[in-house]
Amino acid sequence: MSDVPHHNEDLLALAKEISMKDFHQPFLHHCKYNSRLKSVGGRYLLTTHDIEINWHYAHKVGMNGLIDTIKHELCHYHLHLAGRGYRHRDQDFQQLLQKVNGIRYADREALPSRCYRYEYKCQSCGAKYLRKNRINLKKFVCGKCHGLLSLVSELGPNHG
Ligand SMILES: [Zn+2]
Numbered sequence: 001m002s003d004v005p006h007h008n009e010d011l012l013a014l015a016k017e018i019s020m021k022d023f024h025q026p027f028l029h030h031c032k033y034n035s036r037l038k039s040v041g042g043r044y045l046l047t048t049h050d051i052e053i054n055w056h057y058a059h060k061v062g063m064n065g066l067i068d069t070i071k072h073e074l075c076h077y078h079l080h081l082a083g084r085g086y087r088h089r090d091q092d093f094q095q096l097l098q099k100v101n102g103i104r105y106a107d108r109e110a111l112p113s114r115c116y117r118y119e120y121k122c123q124s125c126g127a128k129y130l131r132k133n134r135i136n137l138k139k140f141v142c143g144k145c146h147g148l149l150s151l152v153s154e155l156g157p158n159h160g
């Protein structure tokens with residue numbers, strides 16, 4: 001599918017349009033492609049309030065999939081700015097997502113199969129380990145120094 005916007009300006013225009021149409025509020029930050037995003041369709045950045053879209057993902061899922069992804073990220077955006085529950089587990093988030101007919105999860109078929117969700121770090125040497133599934137920290141230790149591992153981040157399939 002190649003009907004998705006090619007340039008960041010057009011992607012931004014699309015995000016602004018969806019924001020007005022479905023959320024009745026303007027989107028005042030940046031929305032741009034990030035070709036380095038791998039395991040997620042898009043992400044909302046809490047620090048800058050910008051939205052980044054996985055370029056490869058957008059080109060695979062096409063316009064409808066892209067609109068769904070932008071809607072999802074806009075739910076994070078508007079709730080976060082309004083000081084409401086912007087995380088996936090928050091009721092505010094789930095209700096708003098439903099209201100705008102957004103999607104909870106990215107289309108996994110369009111993401112690389114090596115889609116890591118869990119990031120672990122060795123407490124002794126700092127080595128990082130990316131895993132698809134949770135690991136039992138009582139059973140597994142660092143392969144380099146046998147130090148204890150700890151979970152440092154858990155990535156949702158739809159945002160980073
Ligand atoms: Zn180690």
Ligand SMILES: [Zn+2]
Binds near residue numbers: 072076158
């Ligand atoms: Zn999300």
